[in-house]
Amino acid sequence: SYDLTQSPSVSVSPGQTASVTCSGDKLGDKYVSWYQLKPGQSPVLVIYQDRERPSGIPERFSGSNSGNTATLTISGTQALDEADYYCQAWDIYTVVFGGGTKLTVL
Amino acid sequence: QVTLRESGPALVKPTQTLTLTCTFSGFSLATRKMGVTWVRQAPGKAPEWLALIDWDGDKYYSPSLKTRLTISKDTSKNQVILRMTNMDPVDTATYYCAQTTYFYGTGSREDSFDIWGQGTMVTVSS
Numbered sequence: 001s002y003d004l005t006q007s008p009s010v011s012v013s014p015g016q017t018a019s020v021t022c023s024g025d026k027l028g029d030k031y032v033s034w035y036q037l038k039p040g041q042s043p044v045l046v047i048y049q050d051r052e053r054p055s056g057i058p059e060r061f062s063g064s065n066s067g068n069t070a071t072l073t074i075s076g077t078q079a080l081d082e083a084d085y086y087c088q089a090w091d092i093y094t095v096v097f098g099g100g101t102k103l104t105v106l
Numbered sequence: 107q108v109t110l111r112e113s114g115p116a117l118v119k120p121t122q123t124l125t126l127t128c129t130f131s132g133f134s135l136a137t138r139k140m141g142v143t144w145v146r147q148a149p150g151k152a153p154e155w156l157a158l159i160d161w162d163g164d165k166y167y168s169p170s171l172k173t174r175l176t177i178s179k180d181t182s183k184n185q186v187i188l189r190m191t192n193m194d195p196v197d198t199a200t201y202y203c204a205q206t207t208y209f210y211g212t213g214s215r216e217d218s219f220d221i222w223g224q225g226t227m228v229t230v231s232s
């Protein structure tokens with residue numbers, strides 16, 4: 001089975017840039033999506049096809065994917081960005097999620 | 107505006123069958139490339155993908171749960187139903203449905219899950 005690995009936690013100061021990474025074998029050959037999960041709320045798609053932002057997602061969210069690592073970057077991080085972030089990809093008609101990264105805005 | 111809402115029992119007993127319904131609006135499963143997927147998240151765990159059904163009736167299942175899952179659709183009612191047999195306490199989780207749009211990318215299917223329902227919490231306990 002295909003595995004996606006994320007660091008359990010990332011901390012960032014307000015206004016700074018946060019980077020959340022997702023690693024997998026030849027992940028750059030796949031498209032990666034990113035989801036934001038806050039307690040008590042529905043998951044929100046923040047990046048799809050590696051770097052595309054859905055309508056309504058702030059420009060401070062961006063993504064990249066190359067080699068074995070995909071990265072979600074949040075520029076000018078705000079307190080409301082504090083959440084769990086999960087990467088997701090397909091592997092032979094099966095969907096895989098990463099283990100998640102808890103972003104703390106200190 | 108796309109909305110989805112999950113419904114089903116909050117509590118099921120071990121060995122019972124769980125039936126969940128996803129009722130949606132703002133899109134139709136009669137429309138090419140539309141799909142609905144189910145994902146669950148156990149407390150403190152990462153999301154786990156369960157199943158997906160396409161506008162044309164094609165179905166996809168998690169390999170680890172395939173023998174226990176059945177996904178179906180009622181296009182006229184804008185509903186997708188998920189059945190999971192032989193429930194166990196480890197199946198305790200919040201179950202979500204989400205809308206997908208078929209996308210074939212770099213050699214395989216690569217949709218994202220665009221809009222999610224608010225989820226329904228299911229506890230498995232005797």
